[in-house]
Amino acid sequence: MAKTVPHSGGLQRLIKNLPSFSATKLVGGMQKVTSAVMAHGAVLVTRHDEPAMVLMSVDRYLKLEQAAEPNLDVLTSQFDEMFARMQDAKAAQSMAEAFGMTPEQLGEAAVRAAK
Numbered sequence: 299m300a301k302t303v304p305h306s307g308g309l310q311r312l313i314k315n316l317p318s319f320s321a322t323k324l325v326g327g328m329q330k331v332t333s334a335v336m337a338h339g340a341v342l343v344t345r346h347d348e349p350a351m352v353l354m355s356v357d358r359y360l361k362l363e364q365a366a367e368p369n370l371d372v373l374t375s376q377f378d379e380m381f382a383r384m385q386d387a388k389a390a391q392s393m394a395e396a397f398g399m400t401p402e403q404l405g406e407a408a409v410r411a412a413k
Contacts, residue, residue, distance in 0.1 A: 316338060316340055316341055316352065319331050319341055319342070319343055320345070320347075321344070321350065335355055336355060339354060340352050340353060340355070341353050341354075
């Protein structure tokens, strides 16, 4: 027996923003549902008047998949750039100054940086 997941804000947003079809109507009216998916990108399917699933277009699905996968080349490039900045003379001088500060000076610097 499947557990019912509590309704979250994301679910409420789906309910408001997507066309909704009961599972019964889905079976009997696939052409209408398909048209709605193509027009809106997705539709909410209900079962016993409760949200049960979302049907979406292939394009929307692929965009979700791509958004979920980090681009490792971009992340590697960003890491390399950050690491290079941390290795320059200015960064080394800043670290030397930070380690030479008293706790009070370090606290003041942190407050200034936070503002």
